[in-house]
Amino acid sequence: MRIGVTIFPGSNCDRDALYGVERMGAEAVELWHADAELKGVDAVVVPGGFSYGDYLRPGAIARFAKVMGPLEEFANSGGPVLGVCNGFQVLTEAHLLPGALLRNTHMRFVCDRVRVRVEATDTPWTAGCDPGEELTLPVAHNEGNYFADPETLARLEDEERVVLRYLENPNGSANDIAGVCNEGHNVVGVMPHPERVSDPALGSDEGLRILRSVLVGAGV
């Protein structure tokens, strides 16, 4: 299985994402922001970092990068896409996911390990997890406070599209939401970093519970 990792100027979690992909047994493919195609990958990870310096708003400029055209087509035809942290921000700016990520309520950059609960397991990125499974994942962000209007929040809950929920809310996110999916359940965005805990040498490989799911979820 080949999994692409997009790289924008200012992305800094791409190498961890490529490493995490290799750790879970797939072939990692770099997708440069100016690439006009996705090189035939089976899934895409949009990694964390500070793409375009977070200028204007986090993810606001990355969403117009050349690679996003093919990525949006891929997502709209059901391809598995995982946005991590800045990647989640990019996907909301690109309207591939609902809502927005606001500044953390307490106005501090949070760098911590937090407990989350996996809820929706009918996505390619959580298909290998047990419903209600608890994971401890690192977070590192200034704008991770998930926001959506009341109607959208109600719909996300009713349609069971909350993918990860904080057991200890680190940033003020509405409904303790740490990650959501789109209507097709193929595009997932999460603020915590599964790729940072993909190897026991990093202290934990719990992140592989999420990353390895795509092997199950994509039917490979």
Add this chain to the structure above:
Amino acid sequence: MPDALKVRVLVRPKAGILDPQGEAVRSALPALGFEGVQTVHVGRLIEMEVESADEVDAMCQRLLSNPTIEEYEWEIVQ
């Protein structure tokens, strides 16, 4: 060649959305001795010189603001 138009765009958080930056500024002012500040909202100023104002709304909706969480207004400045 006509002079470029000077456009000033203001982007502000939508009413009712939590504005942590505004709240941080509001609570910092009394510590500096400034009283009586009831609300503060922090937004963004964008100044442009454009050939035509026809597409400024589209620019605001697609890039300069995030309509999910922000409102914008713009004017031509003399």
